[in-house]
Amino acid sequence: MKVLVIGSGGREHALCWKIAESLKVSKIYCAPGNGGTKEIAENIDINPEEIDRLLDFALKENIDLTVVGPEGPLVMGIVDKFNEKGLNIFGVNKKAAQLEGSKAYAKSFMEKHNIPTGRYRKYTDIEEAMKGLDQFQYPLVIKADGLCLGKGVVICNTKEEGIDCLNHMMKDKAFGMAGETIIIEEFLEGIEASLLCFVTNGRIIPMESAKDYKQIYEGDMGPNTGGVGCFSPNPLFQEELRKIVQEDILSKIEIGLEKEKMDYKGLLFIGLMINKDKAKVLEFNVRFGDPETEVLLPRLKSDIVDIFEKTLKGSLKIEDLIWKDEKCVTVVATSKGYPGKYEKGKEIIGLKDVDEDIIIFHNGTIEKEGKIHTNGGRVISITALGNTLKEARDKIYKNLNKVAFDGMYFRKDIAKID
Template sequence: MKVLVIGSGGREHALCHKLSESKRVSKIYCAPGNGGTLQVAENVNINPKDIDLLLDFAINKDIDLTVVGPEDPLVNGIVDRFNEKGLKIFGPNKKGAILEGSKIISKGFMEKYNIPTGKYKVFKEAKAAISFLDSLNYPIVIKADGLCAGKGVIICKTKEEGIKAIEDIMVDKKFGLSGEEILIEEFLEGTETSLLCFVSNENIIPMESARDYKKIFEGDKGPNTGGVGCFSPNPVMTDKLKEEIEKSILKNIKIGFKNEDIDFRGILFIGLMLTADGPKVLEFNVRFGDPETEVVLPRLENDIVDIFEKTMDGSLKEEDLKWTDKKCVTVVLTSKGYPVEYEKGKEITENEELDKDIILFHNGTKVEDGKLLTNGGRVLSVTALGDTLKEAREKVYKNIDKIKCDDLCYRKDIGII
């Protein structure tokens, strides 16, 4: 079968890599892809937001299955468009994708169906939002309502930081129309964990757990990023905690889907904070996470095409998912200056000396004139499996120094627990 993967990051490279292991797949296209996806797929120069072009390509190439990586096309209804033409596509429809497309709708859904989350208030005007800051204890969290490429969530430690965040979003329109409305939320203390789930015919089936590292510097210091490291499984995800999440969160999400007539088929990514009062939901995403995908998919032993098809036709069961007991660690190499200002176009010389059991996922690279160049803030995800977390992380760090490129940075504490 011929498969089209939409997107250009490490998540999409991980998806292409997993699809390439399937005996059922004869050809993979990636739109637009990166320097790494070229190893297993044919890159196609189509913007992931251009649904019309993607649809034409899928029809003209007789694509059997399309897999959507990023959130933008999902929120903009790509699944609905493909379904109208009778094309198979993996991901939730527009009605389901709004849970990521609007943080206000998402929080309202949580509140309505008693899904534990932080307290919040919605504002449509900057003046009222700034006035509200006087009544709060800090830190707080300020969020733009719409999609902001992972940058619309700001933790404010003081009132002054809160004022700046509000003005950046609502007055200076830093995120455009996504900042027309904002949420001001309580800051939740605890341990953060990521739970990716397949959702199929009202069944919510968790994958293996993962822990993402958001801060750019060791010790979880510095500004938030899109994620600079990850490991799976997360040892905090005990059987007892899984039962609690099922009862207080997943059960209520299922009720919400049924009552709201949301026929959700795809990935539900639940960002959780494990607080002293129990697990609470930070956010919903409606697609695979990045870098979570880079550590979860290598642990999946099934043919992923079978899993995608069962998810779409509503027949997926928990027992269909088979996972290795091995642990997985990924460390993201970033351009110097990320997540603020950074340069692109630095040559990368790597690969030939890497150990055979290292998986090198590309996040932001391109091939130009036969050279592999940096093309983003997050550049490469060095990934390994091991019998223990310690073994996996040692494999990763042993190989990072073999990758030669000016100005690449990375955290040295990923996977230490």
């Protein structure tokens, strides 16, 4: 069968890499892809949000299955358009995509269906939002309502920081229309965890757990990024916590999806804050997380194409997901200046010099005249499996010294817990 993967990041490279293991697959296309996907797929020069062009390509090439990586096309309704033409596409429809496309909608959904989350208020007027700051204790969280590539969430420790943030989002329109509506939210204490789930026929089937690192600097300092490291499994997810998450969160989401009449087929990414024996939802995403995908898929034994097909048919069961006992870690190497302004076009050397058991997923790269260059803020994800997290992370940091590009930066404390 022919498979089309939409997107250009590390998540999409990991998806192509895993799909390539399936004996069912004869050809993989990636639109637009990157310097890494080029090794295992045919890159197609179509932007992920050029939905009509992607649809025409899928029809012309008789694509059997399309897998959507990024959130943008999902929010725009790519799944609805493909379904209208009878095409198989893995991803959620436009209605379900609101759970990521609008943080205010997601918080309203949680509130309506008694899903544990932080207290919040929604604002569309900057003056009202300024007054709203006094309704919360510091630190507090300010979020732009729409899609901001993981950068629309700001933790403010003082009122002055809150005022600056509101001006930045609402007055200066730093995130364009995405910041016309904002929410101010209670800051939740605890440890963050990521739980990715397949959703099929009204049932939520969790994958293995993971923990990502959002802040750019070691010790979880500095501004938020799209994620600069990750590991799986998350040691927090012991049996007792799994039960709590199932009863307090997953079962209530299932009820909410049914009551809202959401025909949800695809991925649900749940960002959690764990504090002692309680869990609250920070956010929903409606697609594979990045960099979570880079640590989950290397641990997955099952054929991912089978999983996609069963999810779409409504027949997926928890037993269909078979996992390796090994732990997995990924460390993201970023361009100098990220998540702010950064340069592109720096040649990457040493990619072929790493050990055989190292997997390199390309996040933001491009191939030019046979050489790989940087083409994004997050550039490559150095990934390894190990019997322990320490074994996996030691492999990575040993091999990071073999790869280089001008301005390369990475955190040195990813998965440093055992």
